[in-house]
Amino acid sequence: MTADEAGRLITAxxxxxxxxxxxxxxxDLVLVPLVVAVLLVxxxxxxxxxGVTIVHEAGHGFAAAATRRRLRGIRLHSDTSGLTxxxxxxxxxGMVLTLLAGYPAPSVAGLLVAWAVAGGHAAAAxxxxxxxxxxxxxxxxxxxxxxxxxxxxxxxxxATWYADPGWRTRIAxxxxxxxxxxxxxxxxxxxxxxxxxxxxxxxDQLGRITVLPTxxxxxxxxxxxxxxxxxxxxxxxRPAPPPL
Numbered sequence: 001m002t003a004d005e006a007g008r009l010i011t012a013x014x015x016x017x018x019x020x021x022x023x024x025x026x027x028d029l030v031l032v033p034l035v036v037a038v039l040l041v042x043x044x045x046x047x048x049x050x051g052v053t054i055v056h057e058a059g060h061g062f063a064a065a066a067t068r069r070r071l072r073g074i075r076l077h078s079d080t081s082g083l084t085x086x087x088x089x090x091x092x093x094g095m096v097l098t099l100l101a102g103y104p105a106p107s108v109a110g111l112l113v114a115w116a117v118a119g120g121h122a123a124a125a126x127x128x129x130x131x132x133x134x135x136x137x138x139x140x141x142x143x144x145x146x147x148x149x150x151x152x153x154x155x156x157x158x159a160t161w162y163a164d165p166g167w168r169t170r171i172a173x174x175x176x177x178x179x180x181x182x183x184x185x186x187x188x189x190x191x192x193x194x195x196x197x198x199x200x201x202x203x204d205q206l207g208r209i210t211v212l213p214t215x216x217x218x219x220x221x222x223x224x225x226x227x228x229x230x231x232x233x234x235x236x237x238r239p240a241p242p243p244l
Contacts (some may be wrong), residue, residue: 003158020123021165024173029236032170036177040185047063049080052106058136059105060084060098067094074136076145084139091209099202099209103187103221107228110179114232115139122172126160129175173236180232184225191218 024032039048049055057074061084064071076082084102088094133153140146147182159171178231194201203221207214 009218012082016160017124017127018121019123019165020120021117023120024117024169024236028170028173032173033181036174037181040178040181045185046080048178048182049186050076051152051178052150052186053080053082054136054152055106055109055179055183056102056186057082057084058068058132059101059103059108060086061136061139062105063098063101064088066093067097069094069098071139072096073141074139074145075142075219076140076148077142078144081144095209096206099206100217100220103183103190104224104228105227106179106183106186110176110181110183111228111232111235113176113179114235115174117172118235118238122165122169123160125172125175126156126168129156130160176232176236180225180229184222184229185243187221187225191219 039045053076057076059073061071064084064086067088069086072081072085072087074084084098086098113125113129116122116128130153133149133156137146137149137153140149156175159168163171190201190203194204203214203217206212206217
């Protein structure tokens with residue numbers, strides 16, 4: 001490939017990333033989140049939760065890297081659980097932030113996607129999801145995790161490459177709803193899940209390494225997704241005009 005060909009390829013790719021998308025129509029703002037919300041209370045939830053888990057573990061991994069812990073890998077399991085292993089002090093701010101980042105990560109990511117959709121940047125939001133999946137992919141250390149991330153990447157990649165602007169907006173809106181609402185449901189399920197996990201949940205570990213009790217961290221894990229849900233709804237109900 002010549003330098004000119006590489007330059008044209010990069011230009012074409014950047015044009016796709018920065019392509020303007022229409023703001024979601026009122027009907028889309030009602031139907032897309034409603035469909036996602038319904039799916040979250042059906043037998044489809046365990047499958048959809050794999051996507052939430054990917055972002056949850058990405059949150060742990062990002063926080064570990066940001067606090068200069070050594071990231072050893074990510075594992076995703078068929079029961080929708082996951083594990084991110086990092087090396088560093090067992091206490092202190094780095095460990096606290098690493099443990100804290102998991103449960104809010106899907107809702108925060110969903111809020112960012114909603115912000116992009118409201119601003120007419122659905123394409124950029126989907127490409128951002130691809131970047132996140134690529135970052136997780138290089139840290140995956142088991143076959144099921146590899147399969148999960150590759151499937152998610154193929155679905156998002158197909159949407160970024162083949163969908164027209166209107167459908168990109170709808171798909172990005174669905175991703176935002178899945179991450180925000182799915183992150184909230186996962187947090188609400190944590191008290192029941194931690195009883196089965198024998199005290200190994202993120203909240204239990206935070207309770208052991210900080211002066212604050214486990215109940216406080218459980219409340220934080222629910223409160224942050226609630227805030228993200230309200231903020232995402234506010235952004236989408238008053239979308240910014242698309243870029244010129």
